[in-house]
Amino acid sequence: MNVQKLVLSEYRNFEKASFSFNPDSIYILFGKNAQGKTNLIEAIYFLSHLRSWRTNKTPSLMRHGQESFTLECVVENSGRLESLKTIFSQGKKYLFRNGKPVSAFSNFVGILNAVIFCPDDLRLFSDPPKERRKMIDIELVKLSRSYTTVLSQFNKLLKERSTILKTYQVDQVLLKTITDQMIDAQVILIQQRVAFVKLLNEKMNEIFHNFSEGNETLTLRYKTCVDASADVRQQLVDAYAKSYDKDLKMKTTAIGIHKDDLEFYLDGKLVTQTASQGQKRSIMLALKIALCQVIKDKTGHHPVLLLDDVFSELDESRRAGLVAAFPDEIQIFITTAETVDPSWFNRPVHFYTVDHGVMKEGLYDV
Template sequence: MIVKSLSLSNFRNYNRLFIEFNQDINILIGDNGQGKTNLIEAIYLLSVGKSFKTHIIKQMIMFDYDFAKVKGEVISNNKKRYLEIILGNDFKRAKIDDQDIYKISEYVGLLNVVVFIPDDLYLVKGGPRNRRRFVDLELSKISPIYVFNLSKYNNLLKERNKYLKVLNKKNINSDEYLEVLDEQLAKLQVELIKKRINFINKLGEKVKLIYQMISKKDDEIIDLCYLCFLKNEINYENILSMYKKNHQRDIRYMQTHIGIHKDDLGIYMNGNIADLFASQGQQRTIVLAMKVALIELIKDEIGEYPVLLLDDVLSELDETRKNMLLDILNQKIQTFITTTSIDGINHQIVEKAKKIYIKSGKEVT
């Protein structure tokens, strides 16, 4: 996949911008606060319809304007496409080739990107919510049916939690509508859990190999596994049974205590929890291996490499990890790198890269 050009209107600190990119390496250079990360964010927005920085749409719209627009010309499956996201203070619209799109499952996947930001270095030591979000976002890019089912699950979960408050006020232990919601959630989760397990297993196989390639240490074994709320066989009956057993507790506390929204991605080194037993350097190598493995997994699933976005990450990596990453990028992947200076990047990749200098929301020469 390739992003050929990007057009911004009233997005962040960009009033108007049209910019063309190299199909290999693009280095965005500028001081902090000039708009480098905003360009990375715009490309990511075109991919999944969301920002990796905020969930508040208004923050992405330039001050004193009512809307923002991000449009990109991309090459996907050897076909030229135009993707567009329009943001308003109280709305968000997506377009493909100037045609309105009403289902996110029809949009996600046309442009696949992998973003690597400094906060990702805390993926190992952070909470389960961060890891769930990672799994859901990355799996959504390669499976439209997963996007569709996950959206249905989240809507049903909101409805169930809302209804639990009604039952709590009426002091009712259960009723038919709650059981209907249980049944619908149970059916959805069977497929969602299977998708997650399959994704994590495939990713884990690649992470194990790539980690050893980066670290050069055969005695450090990395394993990923899915930590599911359901400990016995994953089927509709077992999930439904758990919901029924938890009715009273759920009604008392007015929230759903079990389900995939509570699950986690387990990351282990030599059988021990990496958060507790891996050093900071080892944890960073694990995350780097996960990102590289994700690139390869997406290639396996959809037949082409995603676009890679590196937002100020190189400054967070030591020379060995930095060069290993750049060696991998040097081979096959369109990449966008933000940095305040290229002086510290001692790699041949800099010579062939397109260097784009950004100042105050503008490209400067």
């Protein structure tokens, strides 16, 4: 998968800009802070996920003084071209695929599959569990239509069950019906999460050896309310029966996949307790590159890899390990305020300088 063309209108500090890119190439976007280099890869990410990783306030993405923004791209996938366009205006997103309106987000998200690394990702280790669950869900939604459908059903059922528990006189029959439906949904979701984390863990460990020289072992553990290797459905049935009185008293659903977590271990110890900042950055980078490989295995196509300020806080050996871990056939965009040596790479690298929302080919004094 490659972005062939990207057009931005009234987005961040770009008034109107159009860029063309080559397949399977590395693009280094160089410049001082607040010049727009991160805005450019954010636009690619937005066309993939219909949101920014930097803010939940979509109106803030409009150029100052404007009332709308437009993002467009042409994506190449195995020789097939798809055009995507989104317009944000008056608080709404309007979507177009190959020139035709798209009503459902699910028919747009993931057509351009982009994976992002940014420094704030390091918070994932210490953030509440819901952020780690969100990471799993975001990726599985792009990879599995069935996961998307069942997750939506589960979230709806969870809200319904909470509403029932809060009523003065609980409808026992309705509560059981909703609970049974939730159990059925969770069996599917747990199975897909377990398979995803297992594959991600295998890929991640292979890649992490590039950073650790094989001296450290990285382990991902999916923490759920049941033993995923046994009869998941029966365990959930038993768990909800056991939690019944507590749920009625607390008026909430105490167990379920909405409480799950993803734990990171380095040499058998929690990353949050033992890892340095450099190790955490290396682990996160290994996670992102492993994610690219999982996507390739599942879809047959590499995603576009976006790396924001990736080289800071990495020593020379870890920088070399990062570059060595890049898959050969993947389009990569890297933002940096530091000089990058072209000899680090063994394939085409294009250097651009971003200065006040203007991107010029080559390295310039800015």
